Amino acid sequence: MATTEETQKPDAATATDEETATLEVFRYVPEEDDEPYFETFEIETFEGMTVLDALIKIRDEQDPSLTIRHSCRMARCGSDAVYINGTQRLACNTQVREVGDPVKVEPLPRFDVIRDLVVEMNEFYDRMESVEPWFQPDHEPETGEEYLQSPENRRNIDTVLDCIWCGACTSSCSPAATDSDFPGPAALAKAYRFYKDEREGEETRKRRLEMLESSHGIYRCHTQFNCTEVCPKGISPTEAIMEMSRDAVKEKLRFWR
């Protein structure tokens, strides 16, 4: 064994710098560890390898106990949002060779850790639910009609509809971290999606706005643009929040109309 390794080494040595990557992975196994720690893995990389590929490779070849949520591997399901070298990103959407060496992989900041890179998402889902992200029309359409939406109205919500509930923005948002009653960028972008929907009618629109403009609502946004920077789908929750808060202020300051 040792001899074969030695004979192969000179060949591999020239390519090592190119083809290997060091991954520092956050590890925490509740049954075994009192405190989380970082474990370093050396892996061979290939052109087009994503961080998720690398983590799966580690799990396959080096440590089968490494735990990470993943499903579609193509940035559609949003289950593998992690913190890579200081930024919230989707592991499946990040090239190992582009993020620099070593690659430091942590679970989403500000979320509680269940195990390794798996975080507690129920708090995030509670935030999402707090804005009532479901269709609530004022009235039924007349018999035989459908709920029709004009193409112009649909275009308003084109970007926010892409949200995959990965939690990256809420993890990056400092007002969301300090105020657990603040729905956070993802939930507010979701609220914007229904707020802008013309089929819901004026009454629901007003009710939604009133619900959002509480002291823990839209005005908590400090326009730090962290959510916009990290969103893997290119959504700008800041824009959605600012548009709603502009409307809310206009609604309150009626004297010039």
Next chain:
Amino acid sequence: MSQDRRVESYDRGRIEDVGRWKDWAKHKPGMWAFYLHRFTGLVLSFYLVMHLAVLGTGFWLGHEEYTAILQGLESLYIVRVLEIGLFAAFVFHALNGIRIVMFDMTIGLDIQEQLFYLSIALSFAIVVAGVPFFLL
């Protein structure tokens, strides 16, 4: 809402929640604009307290004492340098404040980075132009 459905998990603590200071180098322009705005805001409010204290001497002690104190302060070089700092804080806070008000009116949200750099560049230019007035 439904706290009961939460799974048992490791809370990484308040510092971890709020700070993330160890990754300050990765912070984006929008975040730096926020930090600078808060910092200059604190500088200005701290100055306001000192300003009122100095003005108060004119009220409590009288004209001559007030003039003497002010001349004494202005003769110190360090005070003039600090005044430039105050001016810089004021100019940046004002320009970035305009940027934030623009966001409230949903103007320029897609060019927020450029607007931040613009406010930095403009405040730098204004402060450099203002230096002679403070040091002469």
